[in-house]
Amino acid sequence: MSDIIVCQGLTKQYGIRKVVDNLDLKVPENIVFGFLGPNGAGKSTTMKLLTGQIKPTAGHAQVAGADVTRNSLQARQHIGYLSEMPNFYSWMKGQELLEFAGELFGLNPPTRRARAKELLQLVGLADAGGRKVGAYSGGMRQRLGIAQALVNRPKVVFLDEPVSALDPLGRRDVLTLLDNIRHEATVFMSSHVLADVDRVCEQVSILDRGRVIAAGPTVELKERFALPAINLEVEGDPAALERLSAALRAESWLKRVTPGEPGRLHLELTSAAQAQEAGQRVPRLVSELGLSMRSFQSAVPNLEDVFLQVVNRDERGNAEPTRPEVRV
Template identity: 35%
Template sequence: METLIRAEGLTKDFEKHTAVSGLDLQVRQGEVLAFLGPNGAGKTTTVRMLTSILRPTRGAATVAGHDVVREARQVRMLVGHLTEFPGLYLRMHARDYLDFYGELYGMARATRRDRIQELLLQFGLADAAHRRLSEFSKGMRQKVALIRSMLNSPRALFLDEPTSAMDPHSAKQVRDAVAQLRGQGHTVFLCTHNLFEAESLADRLAMIRRGKLIALGTPQELKTQFLGAPIIEIQLARALGQSWSGLIQNGLADKIRVLDYSEMHLRYRTDDPRATNPYFLAKLSEAGAKIVTVAETHQSLEQVYLKLVQET
């Protein structure tokens, strides 16, 4: 699949510190990349460079083949950017506000009208379109800001904490919208502290700390890389007739690493559960084991995140 966002050695120095240092990153067309990191890690600066708002001090980046420095205007035309704070003009009516931004993107009046109506309906704000933004709740304001960033049907959508101020229902609407955008082939660059959101929406995760990329991969890849192989737990209805070790040593010794066990249960790690587990379970059945449950112990993304943030 085509690489839509490409950063090579992207660096941003401010007067007193380096916000982003040598960032190498590629995001494919239609991919959702969650960009994680503690406060001040360099997430917002990275987004600002990729959306042609700030110029990189060193390195280069392109969005849809356009250089973020030399072709800044094209890049800004192609991307949508939801900023950390909605930053609305509260004296304006919602529809007028969105119309103003549509005009800035050079959209024709009729196109603006249709697109605004479509998005207002999608986010359940059509009835409030004539109200002043000062009358909107926090969640509604965030939705308006999200609509603003989607007005130009961006090829890449950069979302900075999109659900931070939203109630669960509104947050789900946003997540659904992101999923829908991905389905339509849009690329989403999602900066978030919400790890559930990151795991449920993102194809891949990138973690940044002190301006440096410290991890990149799918949620499962990161879990495996930083928390180890999946942990499987087997519960039996009654004690096994023979020892666990005898069963494992018979052809599985190099594939299963036992963590703990009793007569009625076994916890182990395996690097290749798809190949190992069916074989092992078959052997258990042959040995007359009455299996109650076979379950993978949950390893959360939070564990990965905390491990990375604390270690590096």
């Protein structure tokens, strides 16, 4: 599998502050790639660099074989982009808006009409192409935005927070769409909705303070960084449940105790080596407090577990070095 995005030493500095700091990155083609990080990590700035909207202070990047840092006009022929808060002409119909986008890319009238119809079908808006965009729901507008990002048949489409403002139904529809369009273009998406990234992204990079602090296939990152955990469910007197939580928080082999629904606790262990001790100690505590244990199961790690672990490591100054080159 060849790489469709290649960054080397990419840096963006404003004054003395490095927003993107010596970034090396490679992204394979035809995948959905997640670009994660806390607020202010440099995600949006990196996407602007990769789409040729701003120039780097140092380093360079190639997208679909074109050097976006030296010849952004050539690179943009292969790029589609949807910003976090897209603004559309509300008086335009969906079909008209896509044809207008096609005109901006130099498509002739028959070609842009056909492409608009094709894209409306792709994003599930074939029956809404004749309606004004101002009457679209949030999810419909987002799918229309993805359609306009695909008008020029890009090899890479960059999506900045494509689902963050949507309700669960709208998010589901957009995520399904992203999973489908990977066959047409590589999808590079930033998002803080980690469950959604976990669902559709095969590979991710986590950025913090302008540096990549973790990168790789999502499955491998979970195995590497997520702490072992247990989902515990008990029943009994509420006061005893509170005492159980307090007792567990005092145990040195537990890193974190997170309450869920009544009677449910999520226990994060300090290491996999503590699993045996947990298996002995937790049932004993439950019994001593007069509670009944309904379930005691190992938890499946998720991307949020990875994110919290690696960002906290970085804040403590224990993140793994980002050089040499981070390859995903």
